[in-house]
Amino acid sequence: MGEPVNALPKTPAAKCEGKGAKYVSKESTPAAAARRDKAAEAPAHALRLLEKVRKASEARHAKQVHHGEKPAQAPHAVIIGGGIAGLVAARDLRQSGHEVTVLEAGNSFGGCLRTTEVAGLTVDAGAESFALRQGTVASYLDELDLSPRIAKTSGKPAWMIQDGQDGILAHPMPATALMGIPADVRSDEVRNIIGRAATVRAAADLITPMNKKWATEKLSVAEVVRTRMGQAVLDQLVAPVVNGVYSTDPAKISIDVAAPGLRQTMQETGSLAKAVAALQASAPAGSRVGGLDGGMYTMVQALVQQLEEDGAALVRNSPVTAISYDAQAQVPYALSSLGQEIRADRVVIATPAAGALELLNPLLADKARISSDNAPNAIALAILVVDKPELDDAPRGSGVLVSKQAPLAAKALTHSTAKWPWLADEAGPGTHVLRLSFGRIGEQDPVVDSGDDQQLIELAIKDASKILGVQLHRDDVLGSAVSRFSDMVPLQGEAAMERRKQLEQALAPFDGLDVVGAWISGTGLARVIGQARRAVAISAR
Template identity: 25%
Template sequence: MDDKSEPRSRSTAQRIAVIGGGLSGLATAYYLKRFSPAATVTLYESSSRLGGVIDTERIETDQHGCFVIDHGADMFATEPPAAIELCRDLGVEDQLIVPDTTRAGAMIVHRGKLVPIPDGFVLMRATKLWQMVTTPLLSVPGKLRFLAERFVNSQLSMDDATDDISVAEFVRHRMGAEVLDRLVGPLVAGIYTADIEKLSMKATMAPMVAMVQKHGSLAQATLARRREDKDRTERNSAGARYEKFRGFPNGMKQLIDTLAVAIGEKSIQTETPIHALHWNADQTSHSQAGTWEIRSERGAESFDEVVLATPAAVSARLLRTVTGEAIQAASETAAEALSSIESASTAIVVLCVPKSQITRLPNQFGFVVPKIEQRKILAVSFASHKYPIRCPSDHTIIRVFVGGALQPELLEQSDDEIVEMVRGELAELIGMTGTETLARVVRWNNAMPQYHVGHLKRVETIRRAMDQIPNLHLVSNALGGVGIAPVISAGKALARKISGAS
């Protein structure tokens, strides 16, 4: 960065506590130290490690070699740019690796077989119409209904900025039930691990809403974008724009480790759960001056600012512990709204399998499974197709997603039972036989916030309540934006606000 782009920090030293050592907390703490070098920033994490749902396991075997297994995300998007900017700020941009785009693309299970997503189809828009006309995913009536989208009136309730509808209702109205069930539904559900009948259109697909409001239909919006040459990347994609993703050679934990080093060991306290928060108002001032006292088993410590970077349920619990004159009502309001945001659980089953044991190994990055297929898996990702260096050349790393909002009962099984269930599904879908070289079951309980219809109103309630609580801040993927880049962006923006940076 040049001098003009460097933020201006406050001249007075601050004591700032960041509670939560996941990516939200780490990004916030890093940028707080960057924007306010004179501040004392302390990050608290209740567990023994940092990173939250981001973790990587490196396994060395005598017989087969090394396997690098990501337990959560295995890459990040370069758009929005917050994640790539963070890597640039950390000085590790040159270490990033690009997925093997010769294998890019995704598929959908259709009547028990894997069918490619139509080339140029991204979430809800077809940038190549002929591909939609010829796809076997849709029947003739389904294709005709999709082509009629340009003649469908705008959803009336979406014209009012205060209203919201589900993704399912929006797609069903505009493109029909078949497009929803066979194409859009599994793609969107795969991103949010959600029930699309409940998923908020405005909270998750706002650009699509804006396109319909401006152009009258997604088809007309796509035509306009084509004339302006805005869909060049999308026209060469099938479900995702993989050339706009990056990863680390040693897995995503490399980002967490780099952040931890940049923040500094002395500024991080792991195995330190925070039990309560108390606001000590400055009785000599008519302003909202005062200090926060945070309490843990190590005792009580005072800070000028406190950031809650914990999951929604944990933040709600901490807000309910807040004591201090005139702010308890606002804390309870924020806690109640946070508690109303549901979360889904999922398990990622990672299998390292010899290629010789897979008779129909796809060349693409993975596939999603529509609900109507009535299978016991949500999606499959071939991690070593994206990054071949993650395992020996005679193996493939398969990541299978189980559970989610629609099948939580599957997670009640033991790890062995889940692995056996996944083996059966993969045997039918890709011809996997025998026993894998390595198997891991990674459980993420209540880790995926659900943006149900009306989510933006709940977020507005939370933000209004938090604005009434002096020097206490909230950063969380439960508010807006799943994914690595949105989480980093929110943390950076909050750090700017606290630091008074421009």
């Protein structure tokens, strides 16, 4: 979502649907056994709740048939998927007068916003920050009465790890940058990372006339940076940021989607660097992203609580296996879940792409069906809580991005206790939370694909030692966890934009059917929330 480097790294970024996290942690056997017992009871509990929803649905339908027309009662909206997009859509529909049912296939709500307890600390196991620019997320948090809990970062800088002749090199990232694109191409930080000759090439951006065709033609982030500032800036500054934050290649991301307003500002200023400086002028370092005191999962808890208090039915462990549509019926939609049929006036599909298309395509004519993207997209987040007083001074700032050429498996590390003062206070001196990201969209990663969490944790300990320049041993680790994401999407590429247009055309014949989520909106909480609210506002008219 086009956030600056001081937001880094936050992967897996705000991809806001997805399967439940898988965790590895130092926990007692009785606790694990208790969770297994609870998990065994979950399907039966879900079935009981679905039976209640089904009976209420049938009663509504019978009343409508008896009256011969729709009575003046609330229409029933079913949201398939309880990630952030689904919960946001559910809340808006409930506030507009709908009876709302949320059916979540997994055991927890939130999607990309996940939490786990590691070594006694409650830690975000997914997205842990949001962009402050444009205020979309902050305004929504205000609606949830969470404004007092919005947390500022420490303001510590992000760093970069590069491949060096005698090992790895570590440098602070430019203080003022957008996706790694520097506003001051002559700064020492830029020169130290890309070298003197490449800095001279980058400075050519300040005097080279802007191509007038760039006002309208399609442009990727990679094309803009390479043309204006050179290959070194792209490879050594921008690519690590885009890979670390969005898990994808800058050649696959539209400049307009990644950085709204940058194209126009480039035309106005005549320079990429000046355009970045202008966009960042109102957002000084350290204030471009925010979080929540207690973690971003607090937002999920607030949404779930409000929905339950407002009478919405929230059902976990209830995968929807099919949808049917009869335009002539009083209640046009019928959904199947756990052998139950749920009738609905409106349906919002808020699942990841693969699951959404499995439900949607059977409703479409063959020529209108939408193919899914089969590119590899598994991402893993390894969380370490370590006892290491040497990290109290945050030797590599709030987080570190890793160049693809560096001899490390991790693509990014967040020093969470250095980034979030509230978490540092909870952890206390000497205890630190580290989050390491593995895997890139479109690329196979043997460590991620293996599913071996223990191997991933061991690798995370080794990579964290190299990245931070402080030797970590297994005995230093107080607790660990692994969170996996298996249906990720890039920020937005041309293929994704084309698929979105195809989806809009496919949905046109269906009154009251919407699809929301990151695979449609693009990565980032601001995009996910905005698209979900627009979708249900249109369908609710």
